[in-house]
Every structure is written in structure tokens, then in C-alpha cells.
Amino acid sequence: MKLFVAHLYPELLNIYGDKGNITAFTKRCLWRNIEVEVHDINPGDDVDSDLYDFYFIGGGQDQQQIMVADELQKQKINLTKAADNNAVFLSICGGYQLFGHYYKTGHGDKIPGISILDAYTIAGDTRYIGNVTIKTSFSDKNHDTLVGFENHSGLTYLQGDTKPLGIVNVGNGNNGKDKTEGAIYKNIFGTYLHGSLLPKNPYFTDYLITLALKRRHNDFELAKLNDEIELLAHKKAINRKY
Secondary structure (H helix, E strand, O other): OEEEEEEEOOOOOOOOOOOHHHHHHHHHHHOOOOEEEEEEEOOOOOOOOOOOOEEEEOOOOHHHHHHHHHHHHHOHHHHHHHHHOOOEEEEEOHHHHHOOOEEEOOOOOEEEOOOOOOEEEEEEEEEEEEEEEEEOOOOOHHHOEEEEEEEEEEEEEEOOOOEOOEEEEEOOOOOOOOOEEOEEEOOEEEEOOEOOOHHHOHHHHHHHHHHHHHOOOOOOOOOOOOOHHHHHHHHHHOOOOO
């Protein structure tokens, strides 16, 4: 089995160790003898919507986010087609905001997103910084928490069929008001959780791998791994306060 991975704009959006998510995804595939081919998608590159099974985009500073917004508009049709064909997306922080309809700055300017999530973001007055624990509903009860680290002032609001990734136990999440964190629509996932997210949440990583494999393979069983170290990191972070 083989998966194709698109890492969107890694030189511009790779803050707080976000690239570690690609490493974790790839390693957990390779340890199961699942071949992975990672392609960096840089400014000026076209996205082949039929090729990639998993897309990742990280977070970055405002200036880099504006640059990426322009690039994403050029690839909007291709990325929307991929999303409609059940490709798996993981977007972090600034990338997450750009997958919604827009980000409205403190000056009132709107940075357009590509609207594969029914969500929008506006600049807030408070910066949310610290550890986050959320409870999810898409996993089983034994593995229903995600942990990470948030650092954002954007306030994200979900609409329509886009649902939260989880409910906040510790931290602020999407907007500090409604207790939601992140977003899910089809196989598209958005979150403010840096850290990196996937190394400390192995069951979520495996969930993404499973969804990606389902695009090409009907009959497979994901081999179990020894997650002692990963789960120790996860448990240490659960409900850790700011």
C-alpha cells in the first residue's frame, strides 16, 4: 500500500513544530510497511487533486499567511475537488483559518479563504496561549482526548455542517466562548493545536491514516503499534493548565 502526501507551503507555514505532524504521519505508516511519498507544494506549484490522499498545512505569522492566502486562491478549484473526493486534510492555526471563508483583520480587511470549511475568523483583542485538552466524539471512549498547544488571537466560528473537532476541557479553543475547538467536515480537519499535534495523539494520527487509506484500498487492517512512549506524552499533557 502507498499514500501520497501534499505538504502545503512548508517554507511559509511551519511554526511551533508543525512539520512534526508530517513526520509522525509518515513514520506511523512506514512502521506498518505502508509506503509514503511526500511532496512539498510551494508557491507557483499546481496541486494534482487526483494524486494526493493526505494534505497538511501548518500555521505561521500574518505576513506569511497573506502570501499563502494568495496561493490557495489559485489552487481553490483543485483543493475543493480533492476535498469532495474524500481526500484527508489536516490544517493547523493559520492554515485552518484559510480553509474557512475568510479571516477579518483588526483593521477590517478580509483575507479570503477557500471555503472548504463552513467557518470564518475575526481578529480578537486577546491572545490565547497555553495548553489545551479537548474531548472528541469521533473516536472511541478510551481514546477520546486530544492535547496540544494554542497560540492565536483569531476567533473562529463554525456554521452549517461543519462541526467541532472537540469540546474544550482546558484552554480556549476556537473563540474562548462556545467551548468548541477545531472543525470537521467530511475528511477535512482544522484545529488551533500546535505542539506538534500528531506525535502526542497517536490514535488521531491512525484515524487520519485509516481515512487516507480508504480512498484507495477497500480491504486492509491497520497493524497495532507499541505506543507506550506516545501515550505517556499524551497522558502527561491531559488537563495540564496554562
